[in-house]
Amino acid sequence: MTDPRKPNPARRSERSRRAILDAARELISELGYAKVSIESIAARAGVGKQTIYRWWPSKGAVIFDSFLALSEGEEGMRLPDTGDLEADLKTVMRATVAEFADPAFEAPIRALNMEIIGDPDLAALYRDKLARPVDEAKKARLRSGQQAGQLAADADLDLVLEVLYAPLHQRWLHRSGPLTQEYADALVETTLRAFSP
Amino acid sequence: MTDPRKPNPARRSERSRRAILDAARELISELGYAKVSIESIAARAGVGKQTIYRWWPSKGAVIFDSFLALSEGEEGMRLPDTGDLEADLKTVMRATVAEFADPAFEAPIRALNMEIIGDPDLAALYRDKLARPVDEAKKARLRSGQQAGQLAADADLDLVLEVLYAPLHQRWLHRSGPLTQEYADALVETTLRAFSP
Structure with a gap:
């Protein structure tokens, strides 16, 4: 001891x-x-x-x-899997929107984004070390949705993630619209309509 | 004379x-x-x-x-309207993707984006003077698609534009994937599926 x-x-x-x-x-x-x-x-x-x-x-x-x-502790990060892809994605997207709407949380991520946009090497490092592991966890949840017949079996999962997250990312970066729970829900519903089986 | x-x-x-x-x-x-x-x-x-x-x-x-x-000369800018929304959006998105893939064109826009992301006042000026007039021209084309029954009548046109353009914008800013004609087409097809009548 x-x-x-x-x-x-x-x-x-x-x-x-x-x-x-x-x-x-x-x-x-x-x-x-x-x-x-x-x-x-x-x-x-x-x-x-x-x-x-x-x-x-x-x-x-x-x-x-x-x-x-x-993102420490997100190693082996997993998204919720209740069996209902739409409900689980809404849980995740509402939490993400709330984070981006929080000044204390978003300020360092904004600063990092500005660096990444201006620096191709940092952008590559960011993709490999930060973005990819998180994307893989998200794709694992999308795959289980595909198996459950809630998402098209042939959907390009990279494109699914872009359609789900990029509008939020752009709205946040350019401060071009409100970041609300309704917006989180609308992004999930839009994405699932686009890639419905 | x-x-x-x-x-x-x-x-x-x-x-x-x-x-x-x-x-x-x-x-x-x-x-x-x-x-x-x-x-x-x-x-x-x-x-x-x-x-x-x-x-x-x-x-x-x-x-x-x-x-x-x-964007001078884009005052009163209009998108092509052949009566086929999908074909017209593909024409426009292919041209946009080609511009972002062109180093000479994209460098000043990238520099402007870094300023906008860090400066809320500049972001507001950008939205009012640059983004909004162009978005209005795009929405006019979407409305004519709605009238032709090629896009859901109740679609939120701001969201339609975000789903269409934000994935390209993010992929370009973070250099996270190829900017190709196939990608332009995929974004148009995905968006029209998400907002089909």
């Missing part, structure tokens, strides 16, 4: 790591990528610069990991 | 105006909004700074007009 009176270096390291990643994400939301420095991340996190350089080779690496940390 | 030997001040002004707008658009693609200055636009256009200040109050105003100039 761990003696609670003794300092635990592993736990302290984990605390520092989390503080650094939180600081990186906060600063990129507040200042934008170009103005964030290793120094400012260290100061916000309350650690020395050397602590950051011990774990990460560059500013880009810290910032990218700070976004990866957002 | 105009004497061709005499200088024509109106024509010279128009040439300078076009040179300034072209320079602004080129520079924003090359450098990004933050690094473009009135001085650099003037130098690229081969005019004096005062010429720019005579016509525009600020850098933002010049740059915005440079994008508006892209």
Whole structure:
């Protein structure tokens, strides 16, 4: 058993790591990528610069990991599967719309999007490390809907995900319309009509 | 009749105006909004700074007009109307996909998108001055399709446009898939299935 009176270096390291990643994400939301420095991340996190350089080779690496940390625990992420594809997608899309409508949540994702749009290498890294694993979890749920006869067996699942998510993504990025539960539901219904069996 | 030997001040002004707008658009693609200055636009256009200040109050105003100039002649823009909504939308979407696949065309639009995403005021200006007039032209074509029984009479036309264009927009911004004629056709077919009468 761990003696609670003794300092635990592993736990302290984990605390520092989390503080650094939180600081990186906060600063990129507040200042934008170009103005964030290793120094400012260290100061916000309350650690020395050397602590950051011990774990990460560059500013880009810290910032990218700070976004990866957002989806930690989503490894092996699964969508709800009650047997009703429409109901399950509505649950997921309503939660997603609520996140994008929340200023605290959306600010760092917006900052990351601006970087990705301007930087093809970062875009590729984003696709491989962040987008693809999440997309695979979504496709697994769509496949079970195909087996249940709730989605066309020959539907192109990449296109299904684009039709479901891209309108929300664009509306959020351009602030071109309200992000509501009704909108989440409308996207699910539209997508299922387009790819009905 | 105009004497061709005499200088024509109106024509010279128009040439300078076009040179300034072209320079602004080129520079924003090359450098990004933050690094473009009135001085650099003037130098690229081969005019004096005062010429720019005579016509525009600020850098933002010049740059915005440079994008508006892209859609000049689209005032009273109309989509083709052969009576076949699917064929007409495929014509339009194939042309749009080809534009986004063209590096010379897409670079300034990408730079503008990054500005819009980060700046709510610019996003509102973009919607009012650039996006809305074009969307209205597209909706006019959709309405004639509704009258012809080729699109559900109660379809939400804003949602129809989002489902048609947002997947392309996202795929282009994130460079997440090929921009091909087949993709253009698939988006039209998917959208018309989703909103069939």
